[in-house]
Amino acid sequence: MKNVAVIGSGTMGNGIAHVFAQMTYKVTLIDISEDALRKALSTIEKNLDRQLAKELISAEVKQATIQNITTSTDLRSGVANADLVVEAATENADLKLKIFKDLDEAAPPNAILASNTSSISITKIASVTKRADKVIGMHFMNPVPVMKLVEVIRGYSTSDKTTEAIMHASKALGKIPVEVNDYPGFIANRILMPMINEAIYSLYEGVAGVEEIDTVMKLGMAHPMGPLQLADFIGLDVCLSILKVLHDGFGNPKYAPCPLLVNMVQAGHKGVKSGAGFYTYTAGSKDLVVAAQFTKR
Secondary structure (H helix, E strand, O other): OOEEEEEEEOHHHHHHHHHHOOOEEEEEEEEOOOHHHHHHHHHHHHHHHHHHHHOOOOOOHHHHHOOOEEEEHHHHOOOOOHHHHHHHHOOOHHHHHHHHHHHHHHHHOEEEEEEEEOOOHHHHHHHOOOOOHHEEEEEEOOOOOOOEEEEEEEOOOOOHHHHHHHHHHHOOOOOEEEEOOOOOOOOOOHHHHHHHHHHHEEEEEEEEHHHHHHHHHHHHHOOOHHHHHHHHHHHHHHHOOOOOOOOHHHHHHHHHOOOOHHHHHOOOEEEEEHOOOOOOOOOOOOOEEEEEEOOOO
C-alpha cells in the first residue's frame, strides 16, 4: 500500500494524513471545504515544525512530508487510485454509512476501506458495501503524531488478509497496533467512557469539584490528565455520542450519559473546541481555569 486517501481534515484526519505522509506514503486529504483543507495543511506544518524543533525529524523530512500530501474536495477523484482509504469524519453513524456507500462505488475494487471510528460498529459500516471483507476499523489516538496506539477492529466479515495488511501498515507508521473484535466501544472507549461518565456523575452529585476529581486521578492513579480535562480534550459532544452507542448497544443502564453531560452539550459547552467545558480555554494560554459554574459552593 503506497497510496492513501484520508476522508475528513479535522483534528484526527490531518493527524492521520501527517503520519502516513511522513512515512513516505502518498496521501490525498479529502474534505468538502477548501478552507478546512487549508487549515489542515497549516496544522500539519505547525506540528512538523514542533518535531523539527525537538530534533525528531530533519528539515528534509518535513519538506518531503508536505510534498507527499495533496488535497481534494471531490471524493470520487480523491480515492480513484487509493490502496487504502481511512475515513475520519464526524462520529455520526448515518454520515459514516453514506461515506462508505459512496467509497465502495468510487474506490478501486481491491482498496481497503478503514474507519477511524471510536465506537460505531464496523460490521454495520461494512454492511453498506460490497466488500465487507475489506472493511476494518483503524482507530488512532489523539494527537495522532504523538500517540503510539492504533486499535484495529475486525468486523464480522473482515478477512485475515485485510487485518494483516492494516497491522503491518500501522507498524510501518511507527505505531503499536492492537487487534480487537467489533462490539460497542471496542476496548479503548468501552473502558474509558464509563470512567469519564462516572467522574461527571461525581461532580453532578457534589462528591467533589472539578480540580479535586482530576487531581485524585492524576496523583492517585498516575493518569497524565484527569478525566474531566480529558473529556474536554476529546470533546464533550464526542463523549456523549460514544456513551449513547454503548447504552444503545448493550442496553445496560450503567452506560447512560450523566444528565450534566447532556445539558453541557446542549448548551454548546463542548470542551476545548468550543472554548468552554469543565474548564475554560483562552487562545494562547496554557493556564487551566475551572469553568465559573463549577467554582460555586
